[in-house]
Amino acid sequence: MPPIVAVVAHRKKSLGAGLDALRVLLAEQDVGDVLWHEVSKSRKAGKKVRKALDAGAELVFVWGGDGMVQRCADALAGSGVPMAILPAGTANLFAANLGIPADLEGAVRIGFHGRREKLDLGVLNGEHFAVMAGAGFEAEMIADVDGRAKRRFGKLSYFRAAVRHVGGPRVPMKIKLDGATWFEGRASCLLLGNVSTIAAGVEAFDDARPDDGWLEVGLTTAQGPVQWARVLARMATGRSDGSPLVRVSRARKVSARFGRPLRFELDGGERGHTTRFKAEVAAGALTVCLPDD
Helix, strand or coil: CCCCEEEEEECCCCCCCCHHHHHHHHHCCCCCCEEEEEECCHHHHHHHHHHHHHCCCCEEEEEECHHHHHHHHHHHCCCCCCEEEEECCCCCHHHHHHCCCCCHHHHHHHHHHCEEEEEEEEEECCEEECCEEEEEHHHHHHHCCCHHHHHHHCCHHHHHHHHHHCCCCCEEEEEEECCEEEEEEEECEEEEECCCECHHHCECCCCCCCCCCCEEEEEECCCHHHHHHHHHHHHHHCCHHHCCCEEEEEECEEEEEEEEEEEEEECCEEEEEEEEEEEEEEEEEEEEEECCC
């Protein structure tokens, strides 16, 4: 029997000739029913994915950026149903890390004919993420960059936002990795990663792989323009763990307590403020359609 295919699309995002072209490309494949769902905001996508799964979807195409991918991955985690990413967002970090092109025909081809791999997800405070999660400076920077700025300035928009937040305070933090205290002191940013390249194309975690069963953990104590310039320059030109202002490790479970509420984010989506992080890796939780080696 032909597979039942679902499309969950952010209607405000664009790729190639658009959603009408996607309908044509799907019609050219040997598929059964196509379950079509469009949303105006990424936070509505998870409900549509669950509806598609209840209807028997065997392959889910996700049209959008990292916010859409994160919401859909959260709903697909543990289901075994493959996700095919159609990178239609302003930032497509997960797709870029996996080698999925911002090309509609190529991405559809990968969805139907690429290899299926089980990849890790992170879980922070009960919600899955695919790329990264952070608190402090990095989350403030991301919250300061809206979609219009990203479309207009690209990577430069992140650096413009970073300049506005380099004067932020260091906050008391106590961080445990797999139950053992790893850091206790004042820091300006805590970052968890599932892949190597994060916002603005910075390779924050040089050795990260989304199938290694680990969460990458990064922390910086930088404060002020001079120290942050040193950290960002180091990350852009060499190994991030070479800076004396940066600590990098990995763990399967991470817990953190902050001395005051910090803004935090998952895959570029702001989630408010928190005084605690409780995170773990969900190894092999998401099946993804990937390019052939």
